[in-house]
Amino acid sequence: MSNIDLIRMGIKNLWRRKLRTFLTVLGVIIGTSSIVVMLSLGFGLTQGFQDQISQWGDLTTINVYQRWVDPSMPSKDQVKLDDNAVAAFKAIPHVIAVSPTIETYGTVINGRYIAQVPIKGIDPDVMAEFGFEVAEGRLLNNSDELTVVFGGGMQHNFWDPKARVWREPKINLMKDRMSLTLNPNYGYEQPGQKTPNYKEYKIKTAGVLVEGNWETDYGIYMPIKVVQQLIKDKEKAENQKPQKGNNNESQYQRINVKVDDMKNVQDVQETIKNMGHEAYSLNDQLESMKQTAGIIQAVLGGIGAISLLVAAIGITNTMVMSIYERTKEIGVMKVIGASLKDIKRLFLFEAALIGLLGGILGICFSYLLSFIINHFGSSFLGNFFGTGGESKISIIPIWLIFAAMAFSALIGIISGYYPARRAMNLSALEAIRTE
Amino acid sequence: MDDLIVLKNLRKVYKMGDEKIIALNSIDLNIKRNEFVCLLGTSGSGKSTLLNMMAGLEKPTKGEIIINGHHLEKMNETQLTKFRQLNIGFVFQSYNLIPTLSAMENVSLGLTFKGVPKAKRDKMAKEMLENVGLGNRLHHKPSEMSGGQQQRVSIARAFVGKPKIVFADEPTGNLDTKTTFEVMDLITGMARENNQTLIIVTHDNEISSYAHRVVYIRDGNIEKITHNQIITEGEKTK
Numbered sequence: 001m002s003n004i005d006l007i008r009m010g011i012k013n014l015w016r017r018k019l020r021t022f023l024t025v026l027g028v029i030i031g032t033s034s035i036v037v038m039l040s041l042g043f044g045l046t047q048g049f050q051d052q053i054s055q056w057g058d059l060t061t062i063n064v065y066q067r068w069v070d071p072s073m074p075s076k077d078q079v080k081l082d083d084n085a086v087a088a089f090k091a092i093p094h095v096i097a098v099s100p101t102i103e104t105y106g107t108v109i110n111g112r113y114i115a116q117v118p119i120k121g122i123d124p125d126v127m128a129e130f131g132f133e134v135a136e137g138r139l140l141n142n143s144d145e146l147t148v149v150f151g152g153g154m155q156h157n158f159w160d161p162k163a164r165v166w167r168e169p170k171i172n173l174m175k176d177r178m179s180l181t182l183n184p185n186y187g188y189e190q191p192g193q194k195t196p197n198y199k200e201y202k203i204k205t206a207g208v209l210v211e212g213n214w215e216t217d218y219g220i221y222m223p224i225k226v227v228q229q230l231i232k233d234k235e236k237a238e239n240q241k242p243q244k245g246n247n248n249e250s251q252y253q254r255i256n257v258k259v260d261d262m263k264n265v266q267d268v269q270e271t272i273k274n275m276g277h278e279a280y281s282l283n284d285q286l287e288s289m290k291q292t293a294g295i296i297q298a299v300l301g302g303i304g305a306i307s308l309l310v311a312a313i314g315i316t317n318t319m320v321m322s323i324y325e326r327t328k329e330i331g332v333m334k335v336i337g338a339s340l341k342d343i344k345r346l347f348l349f350e351a352a353l354i355g356l357l358g359g360i361l362g363i364c365f366s367y368l369l370s371f372i373i374n375h376f377g378s379s380f381l382g383n384f385f386g387t388g389g390e391s392k393i394s395i396i397p398i399w400l401i402f403a404a405m406a407f408s409a410l411i412g413i414i415s416g417y418y419p420a421r422r423a424m425n426l427s428a429l430e431a432i433r434t435e
Numbered sequence: 436m437d438d439l440i441v442l443k444n445l446r447k448v449y450k451m452g453d454e455k456i457i458a459l460n461s462i463d464l465n466i467k468r469n470e471f472v473c474l475l476g477t478s479g480s481g482k483s484t485l486l487n488m489m490a491g492l493e494k495p496t497k498g499e500i501i502i503n504g505h506h507l508e509k510m511n512e513t514q515l516t517k518f519r520q521l522n523i524g525f526v527f528q529s530y531n532l533i534p535t536l537s538a539m540e541n542v543s544l545g546l547t548f549k550g551v552p553k554a555k556r557d558k559m560a561k562e563m564l565e566n567v568g569l570g571n572r573l574h575h576k577p578s579e580m581s582g583g584q585q586q587r588v589s590i591a592r593a594f595v596g597k598p599k600i601v602f603a604d605e606p607t608g609n610l611d612t613k614t615t616f617e618v619m620d621l622i623t624g625m626a627r628e629n630n631q632t633l634i635i636v637t638h639d640n641e642i643s644s645y646a647h648r649v650v651y652i653r654d655g656n657i658e659k660i661t662h663n664q665i666i667t668e669g670e671k672t673k
């Protein structure tokens with residue numbers, strides 16, 4: 001029996017009992033869509049966590065610190081964060097950029113407004129690779145000296161130290177003339193207190209970053225060489241001798257490592273840790289959140305699976321009933337030349353078709369449900385899951401569509417296996433005698 | 436004419452609880468190619484059991500069934516199905532048409548299992564139905580036809596694959612006298628035309644007069660075998 005005849009005959013058999021086929025398919029629709037929707041909630045949850053964490057900073061950046069070593073221990077174990085380390089990190093596979101970072105604090109002065117900010121020194125060459133994006137202006141380049149890029153949220157961080165009530169200052173970061181001092185008490189000098197003679201630098205604005213990243217919103221960026229010079233000036237003003245070790249020119253407080261893909265972050269981080277550094281990334285948090293989301297998803301999927309199990313029993317029931325009704329027909333088919341394989345294939349095909357049909361319609365139905373949940377449910381469900389109103393609650397990945405279709409067809413075949421065997425093993429002679 | 440079917444010491448015993456029922460005691464019978472044999476007996480004589488065993492639908496308890504050199508009693512279910520598909524046509528008393536299929540679909544069903552493409556089997560089925568005089572009933576369902584018409588569809592189904600042997604189990608049992616002759620003329624005519632071997636089970640003496648040989652069966656044994664003068668169709672219907 002050719003495949004095309006098998007398909008034709010199978011469809012005809014299902015069509016001839018429309019209502020029953022429809023009801024069985026309905027069972028599969030409910031089963032498939034409950035699994036798909038439940039899983040989509042899990043995916044939404046994972047995505048929500050990810051969105052949330054990516055607000056905290058870049059997920060593909062690893063921050064490397066010096067490992068703290070007990071000062072009483074011999075210091076030969078101390079691994080230095082110097083240019084050698086930078087070169088070593090660059091050599092790790094999947095690393096696309098490495099930037100040493102040093103950080104100090106200072107005050108930006110804009111007329112009567114001031115802002116106390118962290119000053120972050122960064123290698124201008126790799127800013128773009130680290131995912132910095134400007135809302136206005138441009139990123140830093142190598143020829144910049146006293147030029148800054150403002151964090152996305154800096155607009156809101158200026159205030160008038162003499163005003164009694166805080167009001168959003170009207171300033172233009174791109175155009176206003178501003179200066180920078182490393183005086184930690186600028187604007188708050190106590191009368192009579194002797195203040196070291198800090199320099200005040202005139203600064204130019206290169207650009208302002210896009211707002212919405214918790215890591216970069218607050219702070220200003222300058223080329224690392226410039227920041228190193230600022231720190232030296234400050235130490236000079238305070239009459240400090242350069243500290244041994246830590247603030248030594250060749251050493252950095254922190255090195256940022258940018259990895260090509262989120263899935264490689266873990267490996268690169270391990271490699272760096274094995275080199276004797278302390279490494280931290282937002283991925284650490286993401287991993288544990290993903291685990292939580294995974295458990296929730298498994299539970300939800302399990303609940304969905306129960307309805308698909310019920311639907312599978314429904315398919316078996318329908319096919320067994322069908323055999324009872326068609327006993328005589330099966331007998332006739334056997335006598336006039338249907339092979340055992342033909343009979344088995346016919347019943348398996350019918351069961352698989354019920355499964356597949358239910359799977360396809362179930363996915364359509366899932367999309368509808370998913371749309372409704374995202375559209376109407378985000379206001380209260382979003383808060384419940386803690387993902388915020390922005391991200392979707394229910395996400396159906398493309399692969400899930402095909403997986404669900406294949407799975408429902410497979411469920412159909414499994415459910416149809418027993419009935420098909422039963423039909424196959426019917427004695428032709430007895431079957432033909434049944435009325 | 437050589438022997439197409441050879442039965443040797445064939446025995447069939449049914450077990451009903453502790454009781455044994457001997458359906459066939461010991462049958463030895465040879466049937467020649469192109470022969471028309473009638474198995475005649477009362478109900479319960481074992482004639483239907485004998486037919487079913489020759490068609491490979493039942494296994495003998497003992498003995499041999501050799502058709503065209505093949506031992507049926509040694510075949511498994513799959514081999515038997517294949518054998519039936521290629522060599523055997525079947526006509527039943529109660530027609531056994533599939534009620535949801537049209538006359539043409541019923542006739543072409545066996546060809547479907549053989550793997551004949553649709554266009555070809557539709558053509559064969561149509562020709563066959565025209566041969567049995569149902570050219571105007573191609574797309575009727577069995578429920579829309581009379582008993583005689585249904586049996587003719589059933590005959591078309593049995594002959595459409597040009598099997599070597601056609602078995603008929605009381606093919607006229609549900610028909611009136613006039614239709615009986617029509618149907619018998621049709622079956623014998625077709626078998627003769629295609630050089631097929633025809634084996635009919637009946638309890639009707641009228642029908643047995645069509646056959647070359649009549650095998651009388653009684654209580655699971657062959658009681659006697661008679662040879663008939665061959666009567667042509669024309670003479671019979673007069």
